[in-house]
Amino acid sequence: MSPLGRAAGVVGPPIALFAVVVLLWELLCVALELPPYLVPSPIAVARAGIEHADTIAWSTLLTAAGALAGLGASLVLGSLVALAFANSRWIARAFYPYAIFLQTVPVVAIAPLIVIWFGTGFASVALVALIVSLFPVISAATTGLTRVDPQLLDLFTFYGASRWQIMLKLRLPGSIPHVVSGARIASGLAVIGAIVGEFFAGYGADEYGLGYLIIVTSGQLRTDYLFAAILASTLLGLATFGAVSLIGAAVLRRWRSREIER
Amino acid sequence: MLGSRRVRPLVLARDLHLRYPSGVVALAGVDLEVTRGELVALVGPSGCGKSTLLRAIAGLVPFTGGTLEIAGKSPLDARRERQGDAFVFQDPSLLPWRRVADNVGLPLELLGRPPAERAPAVAQALAQVGLADAARAYPDELSGGMKMRASLARALVTRPELLLLDEPFGALDELGRRRLNDTLVALWERDRWTGLMITHSLLEAVTLATRVIVMGESPGRIVASLAIDLPRPRPLDGPEGPAILAHVAALERHLGSAEAPR
Numbered sequence: 001m002s003p004l005g006r007a008a009g010v011v012g013p014p015i016a017l018f019a020v021v022v023l024l025w026e027l028l029c030v031a032l033e034l035p036p037y038l039v040p041s042p043i044a045v046a047r048a049g050i051e052h053a054d055t056i057a058w059s060t061l062l063t064a065a066g067a068l069a070g071l072g073a074s075l076v077l078g079s080l081v082a083l084a085f086a087n088s089r090w091i092a093r094a095f096y097p098y099a100i101f102l103q104t105v106p107v108v109a110i111a112p113l114i115v116i117w118f119g120t121g122f123a124s125v126a127l128v129a130l131i132v133s134l135f136p137v138i139s140a141a142t143t144g145l146t147r148v149d150p151q152l153l154d155l156f157t158f159y160g161a162s163r164w165q166i167m168l169k170l171r172l173p174g175s176i177p178h179v180v181s182g183a184r185i186a187s188g189l190a191v192i193g194a195i196v197g198e199f200f201a202g203y204g205a206d207e208y209g210l211g212y213l214i215i216v217t218s219g220q221l222r223t224d225y226l227f228a229a230i231l232a233s234t235l236l237g238l239a240t241f242g243a244v245s246l247i248g249a250a251v252l253r254r255w256r257s258r259e260i261e262r
Numbered sequence: 263m264l265g266s267r268r269v270r271p272l273v274l275a276r277d278l279h280l281r282y283p284s285g286v287v288a289l290a291g292v293d294l295e296v297t298r299g300e301l302v303a304l305v306g307p308s309g310c311g312k313s314t315l316l317r318a319i320a321g322l323v324p325f326t327g328g329t330l331e332i333a334g335k336s337p338l339d340a341r342r343e344r345q346g347d348a349f350v351f352q353d354p355s356l357l358p359w360r361r362v363a364d365n366v367g368l369p370l371e372l373l374g375r376p377p378a379e380r381a382p383a384v385a386q387a388l389a390q391v392g393l394a395d396a397a398r399a400y401p402d403e404l405s406g407g408m409k410m411r412a413s414l415a416r417a418l419v420t421r422p423e424l425l426l427l428d429e430p431f432g433a434l435d436e437l438g439r440r441r442l443n444d445t446l447v448a449l450w451e452r453d454r455w456t457g458l459m460i461t462h463s464l465l466e467a468v469t470l471a472t473r474v475i476v477m478g479e480s481p482g483r484i485v486a487s488l489a490i491d492l493p494r495p496r497p498l499d500g501p502e503g504p505a506i507l508a509h510v511a512a513l514e515r516h517l518g519s520a521e522a523p524r
């Protein structure tokens with residue numbers, strides 16, 4: 001099959017399903033005469049989207065910036081933490097429970113605290129995205145650095161490799177597939193984190209992203225506009241996940257590694 | 263003064279005991295002498311401690327009783343000072359992100375040899391195993407047999423005096439395995455390093471080795487040693503065929519008595 005045909009085979013079915021659902025939705029809205037502030041028809045959503053295209057695009061860009069800043073920070077910080085964990089059992093034992101805390105703490109609960117400490121605006125939004133996306137990176141990178149083929153470890157030990165050599169020539173390159181798969185999970189979470197962050201940290205800020213737009217439009221019962229903002233959030237999440245997956249695939253090709261199944 | 267005339271064996275184990283931290287007693291009184299230039303095959307039931315014995319000789323796992331010397335030194339000192347005895351694992355254990363030549367040069371790299379010294383040694387080792395053309399390939403571009411050849415080249419690159427092989431070609435199909443065995447024996451006949459090779463095929467052991475050692479389980483110790491004094495090559499349909507089969511039968515009897523009574 002040609003590459004084009006294969007691409008059509010992948011995106012064709014979901015697009016067809018989407019079209020069917022939108023059609024049904026439109027028909028239901030008309031047939032049941034649903035009030036537009038409860039369920040706006042797809043046409044109304046499209047109209048709102050076009051009318052506010054500038055604002056939505058700008059908000060999407062801002063949210064994307066917050067999510068990417070948070071994701072970048074969590075990749076750097078997560079890798080550093082994983083390095084510390086992999087190098088010292090003591091550090092790992094002491095800090096790992098708190099790393100899990102990152103995953104279990106409800107971000108909605110700490111976002112207001114972050115606003116109190118760091119104020120509203122971009123930095124707080126990125127910080128929430130960082131907190132939400134950090135754990136998968138730490139966990140994947142730690143696994144990658146510590147789970148090494150015992151035969152390879154024997155090989156390195158046999159030829160007198162130092163800890164440093166084992167880290168540099170075996171553990172680090174061997175952890176790349178794990179980090180890639182951690183980054184993919186983190187990318188979706190970072191977008192969610194940025195939007196939730198904007199629920200709180202977007203208020204009063206000069207610039208506001210999709211999260212703020214969602215809060216404002218829902219407060220005003222402008223449901224068609226709200227739907228358009230939700231759609232933009234979804235597309236942003238998909239685009240981020242797709243971009244990170246593509247970059248990840250290129251990195252894996254460069255390192256001749258295979259994806260880690262999780 | 264007759265005693266001092268005796269050649270000191272390259273590998274000498276006396277009443278060797280090894281108990282893993284988990285409490286498993288893997289070796290309980292192993293007596294073993296391997297003279298320079300021998301190609302010894304080691305057979306025994308699964309779990310009897312063959313790999314453990316090899317790893318103890320390699321200085322990869324500490325023994326807990328008795329004596330073990332390589333050229334009069336402790337395994338650890340021998341490994342550090344002799345720099346370049348070799349270990350071949352069951353799997354090729356190549357680093358997927360390194361080209362074949364860089365994989366083969368890894369031992370020299372870890373031992374701190376300068377690049378100018380490494381390149382010719384790598385080229386020579388690759389030529390010895392018939393992989394000169396694959397130097398720039400990545401491992402995932404090689405067949406299973408070629409990967410194992412690369413692994414063998416990596417072992418030969420330090421010009422080892424002692425070669426330890428743990429079921430080296432066990433993952434290959436029958437034909438690929440026979441070819442690699444032929445390569446191994448040809449290299450041994452030319453360079454006469456000392457080989458200690460685990461195999462689970464009695465026929466392979468008799469075909470390759472100058473001597474076959476049988477290990478028994480519970481406790482792990484050596485129960486028989488059988489010299490194979492036959493001319494080479496040793497095809498089964500050649501004049502030595504009956505003698506080869508007689509040796510295999512004798513080994514089978516020893517193995518039968520080596521199985522732990524249940």
Ligand SMILES: Nc1ncnc2c1ncn2[C@@H]1O[C@H](COP(=O)(O)OP(=O)(O)OP(=O)(O)O)[C@@H](O)[C@H]1O
Pocket residue numbers: 282283284286287288306307308309310311312313314315
């Ligand atoms: N790292 C380890 N820690 C604890 N026990 C071990 C370890 N490695 C091996 N053992 C145990 O020691 C015993 C001997 O194992 P070993 O791998 O040396 O046997 P083997 O003869 O090589 O077996 P096989 O033919 O299956 O490769 C087994 O009971 C095994 O479970």
Ligand SMILES: [Mg+2]
Pocket residue numbers: 312313314428
């Ligand atoms: Mg074994």
